[in-house]
Amino acid sequence: MDRAKLLQKYREKNEQRVAARSNMNNVNxxxxxxxxxxxxxxxxxxxxxxxxxxxxxxxxxxxxxxxRKQHHFKQKIxxxxxxxxxxxxxxxxxKEALQQxxxxxxxxxxxxxxxxxxxxxxNHIKELHQKQSQRIRDLKQxxxxxxxxxxxxKSQPSTFSAHAKxxxxxxxxKIHELHELKDVKHTPGSLVSxxxxxxxxxxxxxxxTNGENQLARLAETAEELKKSKHRHVSNASPSxxxxxxxxxxxxxxxxxxxxxxxxxxxxQAVSNTDVxxxxxxxxxxxNKIAYVNQVLYLNVRKTKKLARKKKTAxxxxxxxxxxxxxxxxxxxxxxxxxxRYKARLEEHGLQVTxxxxxxxxxxxLLHVHYDLAILLTAHAPHAIYHYFNTASAHVETMKHDNEExxxxxxxxxxxxxxxxxxxxxxxxxx
Numbered sequence: 001m002d003r004a005k006l007l008q009k010y011r012e013k014n015e016q017r018v019a020a021r022s023n024m025n026n027v028n029x030x031x032x033x034x035x036x037x038x039x040x041x042x043x044x045x046x047x048x049x050x051x052x053x054x055x056x057x058x059x060x061x062x063x064x065x066x067x068r069k070q071h072h073f074k075q076k077i078x079x080x081x082x083x084x085x086x087x088x089x090x091x092x093x094x095k096e097a098l099q100q101x102x103x104x105x106x107x108x109x110x111x112x113x114x115x116x117x118x119x120x121x122x123n124h125i126k127e128l129h130q131k132q133s134q135r136i137r138d139l140k141q142x143x144x145x146x147x148x149x150x151x152x153x154k155s156q157p158s159t160f161s162a163h164a165k166x167x168x169x170x171x172x173x174k175i176h177e178l179h180e181l182k183d184v185k186h187t188p189g190s191l192v193s194x195x196x197x198x199x200x201x202x203x204x205x206x207x208x209t210n211g212e213n214q215l216a217r218l219a220e221t222a223e224e225l226k227k228s229k230h231r232h233v234s235n236a237s238p239s240x241x242x243x244x245x246x247x248x249x250x251x252x253x254x255x256x257x258x259x260x261x262x263x264x265x266x267x268q269a270v271s272n273t274d275v276x277x278x279x280x281x282x283x284x285x286x287n288k289i290a291y292v293n294q295v296l297y298l299n300v301r302k303t304k305k306l307a308r309k310k311k312t313a314x315x316x317x318x319x320x321x322x323x324x325x326x327x328x329x330x331x332x333x334x335x336x337x338x339x340r341y342k343a344r345l346e347e348h349g350l351q352v353t354x355x356x357x358x359x360x361x362x363x364x365l366l367h368v369h370y371d372l373a374i375l376l377t378a379h380a381p382h383a384i385y386h387y388f389n390t391a392s393a394h395v396e397t398m399k400h401d402n403e404e405x406x407x408x409x410x411x412x413x414x415x416x417x418x419x420x421x422x423x424x425x426x427x428x429x430x
Contacts, residue, residue, distance in 0.1 A: 201397065245284055325348040333357060333380055341401075375395070
């Protein structure tokens, strides 16, 4: 029993050994297979590593090539940047040069326009000069004919009538008296003539005191004196209404007294009262000698006070309506109160044309006829000066304009024209 058990155990152990060996063989085979597989994998990995190394080398070469290309591109970009900066600088210089050229062209165009305007003005002045020259030639021819006729009349004294001889004698006496009075100083006429000669744009402000035009005040004073004279004549006694009684003023020359009538006739004066140069008087003329009857004292202060009262009561200065100044043509250039000024001047018998340079073309001035042009500089552009000769006696500039100043300026121009006509008449008889 024991032997059978032992044999049985031996057999079992032997079977176990065989099974263990079989398992070992299986394990060895599996291990060998795994080893083979691992070897294959290692070889495959080595091949993969080789391929990756090859790829890595290729990538390195490609990277180096790319770096070289990048460096080359950077150089090109730097060169292009420098070239672009140069082109931008050149473009800026070209743009500045173009702007300067445009400014120069604009200046040339403005200069050309100014030259065209000046040329038109010069052509207008040339036309006026030609007309004036033709008029002067006509006047010279007329004067020559008058002188020839006068010479013929002088060469044939026997043909003169008694009336003509008397008239010539009176004219000669008047010319002689006018020559004697030619150098008389400090008379209203001489002062106005001196004011007219010496008044210019530099000293015109001296005529304005506290913003008031002294010429307008003088014109008002003259009007009041004239009205006062008329009142004095109307209220005078019957003896003073004698047709031989004349009104005027006294002028002194070389210690001698002369009586100047309202019609500018001069007579030697005799006065029993003290009179000074410019004293208003009335006198009786007998045998070409003026005997002073009365010295006229005018209360100018009282007249001014009355004028102020009227102005305060009505809100504005009273104006003389319908007082005739003349029928010549006046041109007003400005942009304010033109219709009011026009209506005021037309009340005095004047022909008035108004022109607003801000609304009308300047070239219209080249075709407007005028005897007197008044430029209202306070509300008119400076460009209008190109169309006027401000040195001419027919062109006036006014900075402080109102109705009274304009009327006074026009009245002064009319008076000056009368003086010029008187001088022409005097020259005809010289």
